[in-house]
Amino acid sequence: MPLLEICAGSVVSAKRAEQGGAQRIELCEQLEVGGVTPSIEMLQEVLASTNIRTHVLIRTRPGDFIYSNQEIDAMVASVLAVKNAGAHGVVIGALDRSGRLDESAITTLINAANGLSLTFHRAIDVANEPMLLLEKIIDFGFDYVLTSGQQASAEAGIPLLKTMQQQFGKHISIIAGGGINSLNIGHIAMETAISQFHASARNQSPNIAVGIEHQFGIRSNNTQSTKPVETNLDEVKRLSAFCQGFTPGWV
Numbered sequence: 001m002p003l004l005e006i007c008a009g010s011v012v013s014a015k016r017a018e019q020g021g022a023q024r025i026e027l028c029e030q031l032e033v034g035g036v037t038p039s040i041e042m043l044q045e046v047l048a049s050t051n052i053r054t055h056v057l058i059r060t061r062p063g064d065f066i067y068s069n070q071e072i073d074a075m076v077a078s079v080l081a082v083k084n085a086g087a088h089g090v091v092i093g094a095l096d097r098s099g100r101l102d103e104s105a106i107t108t109l110i111n112a113a114n115g116l117s118l119t120f121h122r123a124i125d126v127a128n129e130p131m132l133l134l135e136k137i138i139d140f141g142f143d144y145v146l147t148s149g150q151q152a153s154a155e156a157g158i159p160l161l162k163t164m165q166q167q168f169g170k171h172i173s174i175i176a177g178g179g180i181n182s183l184n185i186g187h188i189a190m191e192t193a194i195s196q197f198h199a200s201a202r203n204q205s206p207n208i209a210v211g212i213e214h215q216f217g218i219r220s221n222n223t224q225s226t227k228p229v230e231t232n233l234d235e236v237k238r239l240s241a242f243c244q245g246f247t248p249g250w251v
Contacts (some may be wrong), residue, residue: 002189002243005055005175006231007031009038011045013231018052020201020236021244026055026091026119028145031200031229033062034122035076040085047086055089055119056082058109061189065095065123068081070107079112082236089117091146101136110140122177125132125157126150134164138171146198148178155184169193182238189246199245201235 005024007015009031017025018061020143027046028035034061046054058078060071065077072094079090090113094105110118124147125131137145149157154176165174176188177198185197 001113001195002246003196004236004239004243005177005196005198006236007035007177007198008046008231009035009200009229011042011049013229014046014050014052014054016231017201017236018050020231020233021240022052022236024053024055026057026198027087028057028059028091030062031202035059036061037075037082040081043082043087044084048232052086054090055117056087057091057121058082059121065126066095066097067094067102067105072108076108076112079109079116083116085115087116089119089143091119091121093121093123095123095127100127101127101133103136106137106140117144118142119146119175121146122148125178126149131164131167134172138168142172144173144175144196148176151178153179154188155179158188158191158199161188161194165192165194167248180239182235182242185239185242186246189242192249197239199235199239200229201231201239202229 004022005026008014008017008025008027008031010201014025023195027038029038030036035057037057043056058075060074092109094102096102119250120142124130124133130150148154149160151157161176173196174194175196176194177197180197180199
């Protein structure tokens with residue numbers, strides 16, 4: 001059965017994700033710029049008030065995924081803090097200036113996360129040679145990779161997502177993310193054979209930019225909405241209903 005992960009930016013959204021039938025959340029703040037590390041207080045409240053599996057985004061700031069030593073140190077501290085708080089996994093990623101995997105930074109973060117589930121986040125979507133990066137993170141022991149197939153949405157990224165699944169799906173769980181909703185999840189599932197999906201399940205707003213660089217806050221956009229983004233319970237239920245009822249031949 002396909003698995004549904006909800007990107008939750010608040011305690012309210014985490015509760016709605018669980019109530020709607022999602023199996024997992026990625027907890028973060030500032031979804032309007034692709035998310036940053038949430039506060040420990042938010043994580044603690046989510047863990048105390050839900051039973052849903054909780055993976056925490058470790059990202060110090062919006063923008064690119066090239067980090068200084070000081071930023072890596074800050075992310076290590078965040079990994080240790082969320083680990084001590086009881087998180088089930090961390091969502092991490094780092095690139096070097098050539099757009100390839102920052103192996104030194106990743107090694108440092110993985111060592112700090114020892115014992116936690118590992119997801120490589122959508123830094124892969126702005127990386128050079130994404131297939132080579134996939135090979136490397138498999139060697140590093142990552143459990144999951146979250147990707148839109150290097151497009152602004154997973155639906156647009158179907159060709160690369162399909163190739164990723166065909167070549168590496170037996171070695172790492174590929175999570176399709178980026179514009180996933182109840183209207184397109186079936187098409188993406190059928191075309192790619194991917195069985196894990198990541199969605200914010202929020203009410204869509206015309207003020208939210210759609211390009212990858214805008215999604216991550218790499219380029220500013222003055223028209224971008226700054227209102228809190230909350231998960232829509234009904235949309236989670238629709239997505240969950242699809243996952244529960246979808247039984248394609250490749251499962």
